[in-house]
Amino acid sequence: MITRVTWGFLLLVVLVLWSVLDVRHRVIDQFHRAGSTATLPSSGSAVPAVDTHEISDEPETFAEHDAVEAKRPIDRELSATSWRNPFELKWWRAPGWIAVTEGMQGSGTARFRKAFVRVSLSLVVEAVDETIVPQPSIRLENADDGDLAVVVHWDQDLVTVWRERKGHAPRKIRETPLPETVSRRGDQHRRQLQLIATGNRLIVAESGRRLVFCDQPSEISGRPFRFTLNTVDQEVRLRDLRLDGE
Numbered sequence: 001m002i003t004r005v006t007w008g009f010l011l012l013v014v015l016v017l018w019s020v021l022d023v024r025h026r027v028i029d030q031f032h033r034a035g036s037t038a039t040l041p042s043s044g045s046a047v048p049a050v051d052t053h054e055i056s057d058e059p060e061t062f063a064e065h066d067a068v069e070a071k072r073p074i075d076r077e078l079s080a081t082s083w084r085n086p087f088e089l090k091w092w093r094a095p096g097w098i099a100v101t102e103g104m105q106g107s108g109t110a111r112f113r114k115a116f117v118r119v120s121l122s123l124v125v126e127a128v129d130e131t132i133v134p135q136p137s138i139r140l141e142n143a144d145d146g147d148l149a150v151v152v153h154w155d156q157d158l159v160t161v162w163r164e165r166k167g168h169a170p171r172k173i174r175e176t177p178l179p180e181t182v183s184r185r186g187d188q189h190r191r192q193l194q195l196i197a198t199g200n201r202l203i204v205a206e207s208g209r210r211l212v213f214c215d216q217p218s219e220i221s222g223r224p225f226r227f228t229l230n231t232v233d234q235e236v237r238l239r240d241l242r243l244d245g246e
Contacts, residue, residue, distance in 0.1 A: 086112075086243045103239040110238070111228035115143040119227065119245030120196045127189040128235045134191050136236070139164075139228040140220050148219040152195060152204050152212075159204055159211045163219060176211045192240075197225075 087104050089097065091113055097106030104110070105128070125134045133156045142148035147166035150173075152159065161173040194205040199222050204212035215221075229238070 086241050087238065100237060103237050103241075105235070105237045107231050107233055107235040109228050109230050111141075111226060112243075113226070114245075115224040115226050116197070116245040117222065117224050118197060118199045119243070121227070121241065121243045121245075122192070122194045123241040124239040125191050125193060125229075125231070126237045126239060128237060130189040132234060133188045134231065134234055134236050136191075136193070136234075137230045138193075138195055139230060140197065140225045141228060142219055143224040143226055149225075150202070150217045150220050154191065154193060154206065159206070161202070161204065161212055161214070161217075163217050165219075173217060174212045174214055178206065178211065179209055182207050182209055195227075 087099070087102070089099055089104065092104070092110050093113060094104065094106060094110035096108060097104050097110050125136050127134045135153070135155055137151050137153040140150045140152075149164040151162040151164055151170070153162065158175060158177045160175045162170040163173055164170050192207050194203075194208075196203040197216055197220065200216050202212065202214055202216045203210060
């Protein structure tokens with residue numbers, strides 16, 4: 001005769017076997033059987049790859065270009081206060097200009113990318129045609145308002161400082177004749193120019209001779225600005241650029 005203990009033992013064995021078989025069945029169902037017709041998700045349901053190198057059109061205007069560079073600096077070195085080789089073309093927005101030995105060559109405009117509040121620059125402007133006297137301009141353009149600028153123009157016999165505002169006629173600030181020792185030297189195709197903007201004073205010189213010393217115009221006084229060299233249609237070489245500023 002089967003005792004109650006025996007029945008209890010048999011019931012326990014049945015429960016254990018049932019649990020083992022149920023667990024095995026659930027584990028096996030998680031995998032595809034050999035020869036199964038199950039397929040992988042279609043490519044349409046896959047997560048698309050993210051392209052982190054999308055190329056956009058290069059902005060055509062200086063203002064648009066600067067807006068892009070402000071978000072994506074071209075180089076950490078652009079935040080420096082002085083440059084070992086400021087004629088590297090990567091520092092400039094200079095369409096059509098080319099790099100030459102210890103300088104750059106071209107015509108039209110060449111603008112330095114960095115904005116300054118104070119700057120000291122000295123450079124040699126050399127006409128490719130040695131019969132021509134270079135007559136360049138340096139434009140100091142308000143970085144926050146491109147409609148405002150101060151222009152320093154070196155003519156053949158004088159230097160002029162202008163204030164510019166879009167929609168208005170330029171206003172002359174200073175006009176100073178060049179000393180004869182500067183304007184009548186033999187190598188007139190080569191000019192050494194200096195410009196210093198201290199934040200409240202503007203100093204303009206040529207060949208070490210100070211020509212203009214005046215209050216810095218309000219368009220750029222204490223405000224960030226960028227400088228652009230403009231040679232119009234004269235092809236020149238720029239050399240010996242010494243540039244410091246912040």
